[in-house]
Amino acid sequence: MIDAETQEIFRQETEALIESLQDALLELNKTPDDAELVTQVFRDLHTLKGTGAMFGYARLAEFIHDFEAAFEAVRSGNATVTPELVEVSLKAYDLIVALLDGEDPPADRDAELKAALTAVTKGEAAAVTQSDAPAEAAHVEGEVEGWKLIFKLPPDFMEIGGNPIAMLDELIEIGGEGTVVEALTDKLPALADLKPSEMHTGWQVTLPAEASESDIRDVFMFHEDQMELSLEPILADQPAGGEITPATPTETKTSTDQQQASQAAKKPGTAKVQMRVSAERLDDIMDRVGELVIAEARLSDLAAKLENPDLMEVVENIQRLALGLRDTTMAIRLTPMSSITGRFQRLAHDLAGKTGKDFDFVIEGETTELDKTVIEKLSDPLVHILRNAVDHGLENSETRIAAGKAERGTVTLSARYSGADVLISVKDDGKGLDPDFIRQRAVERGLIAENTILTRSETFALLMEPGFSTAEQITDLSGRGVGTDVVKSTVEALRGSVEIESELGAGSTFTLRLPLTLAIIEGLLMQVGDERFTIPLAAVGGILEQPDDLRKGSEPTTVIELREKLVSIMRLREVFGCSGPVNEHPKVVLVETGDTQVGLAVDRIIGSYQTVIKQLSPIHSRLNVFSGATILGDGDVALIIDVAQLVRSQGLGNLDKEQAA
């Protein structure tokens, strides 16, 4: 933390700088050719960027970096000062002032102004800032089995205060148990010539594959230029020519398949060539595969009507190929969690610094793979949850010791498969959530009535209601009580859900449940009157034939007893107001959602169906009990039921769970 007095010194310094910046910009409007003024603007921006970054204004520093580039272009003669440039610069200046004042202008404002700056300097500024974007090119790499590191430190290393033993300790910490250290003494001078303060020993260190190259190189921070250093991956034997395979060339059906696949990929001796493909192309392929699956369904439908055995044989063949193509395509889109965990390591590090709370950050299941779109959208919600865990969850060490806990807290980010879903959780061993307090706060905020009966998990879910914040004090880390509701809406937009578990005094766990993939799901197609509906097969727990006590009555919801448990049943005909012939022998589809089991009464089960999810139009987007629609083989549309939303809309919960929170 930076204390108030330092902040004040900083405020005074920046106030002078922005004043000078504004004056120079306004002067430039009158005398656009004044090189001195351009330099003045550039220098002011540079200093603002520098001190801003040191005082934690990362967004400011990033924005000024691009702003600066525009004036760098002018300085180097690649652009000229125009009234337009001054105009945009003044707007950019306003953004700087807003950011320094601690306001939070809309995020797209930065990009908008950067684009405008680039436009008025005719693109030269953009060239400066975008030069380090990674080129999209074929990328070939072999399977890494480990690292071979050979290094020899500069002779004066110890004289200037370096500590070689600490370096070796650090390497062993990075590599863990599999690390082998050998001293290389071939360069040692004869005893008579040996100066004890000089460094002549070299080392060879073998590290396991899990060690990250950047961590290893970080050990030699500052010294790489002055020392002998070679770091090479130990590669498995690579077959000549290589074989082009997708990252996970296996089916995505079950968790065991998944894990075996990634283990197989890690086995030594299975070197692979990998290719980078642009995300748009993958989306394009996924769209086409979706269309193919729909067309294939229509073809099967037609063939079944024609009853031509030759045609059926071809159709079955096409069906098999289409499904194989679908699985492969979905597998290509899967990206391991490790692609985003790096930034969480960093965040954890920064949070520890900012909050002064000492904690271990553990990441589990980094190889768990998720659809790339899901992974990208998860980053922000996870950052939010992680911040909350550290800021509000973990106690400081004195409180922990007083409570008889380990001095250092632990925050665990883990990812694992669960059926067709992936569970990502952030767990802390902090102070936990107090359900009574949450309840009381929710009543105060008018989110629930005084007498509302809630289960424990429903009570915790109140945390994610818009406008709810239990933070006793607003801190700079977790903002002002906005955000947790955004976590919920982001996850729900991905057809996922958020569950919160907590034990007062022992810690909390936020679990995001997400579908493996977004585009095609295995669905169960059901008939209700004249309508057809589909639900994700993964949510189906079982199907009941003709339950006796269901035929009486026609309320939308009822309750039956099933294996000594009470289960709520929704009659979809009544819930959705469907017309058409009634089946005298209705079926009940049991579905699981969260910790609730409910039944859907339908007329007929048609069977499992490759459901290509199509988004509903914006007009229908408020119908949240449907997560989308799919086109059936005969060209009709079936709506996809979002079971969790349906249960909520009917006000049903788990009847067997204890009611009070």
Place this chain on the structure above:
Amino acid sequence: MSKDILIIDDSPSVRRMVAMTLQQEGFEVTQCEDGAQGLETAKAKRFDMVITDQNMPNMTGIEFIQAYRSDPSSSGVPIIFLSTESEGNLKDQARSAGALGWIMKPFEQAKLLAVVNKVVG
């Protein structure tokens, strides 16, 4: 035993921030506002680490390092050199003069702590 760190920088806000950051981590920090004062302080007492800015009036950071290293008692004391990106080529000079490492301005508190902990931790 807490480690003693000497910070030499003419900018009060930077010096103060470095000092605050390190003190919060339990380091003892001594502040000097120029190289001459720094030399005097560093010769009177052995520090566990010295951090010096480059751009200072009268004596630059590199000049300070050269002067300090000319005294054999400075052997084994790590020096971290602060400079800005545009002075990138100076880090080699600082290294030859006897600096162990450097930090580019602007830096965040976390970066400073990471370097300090690495060097004296």
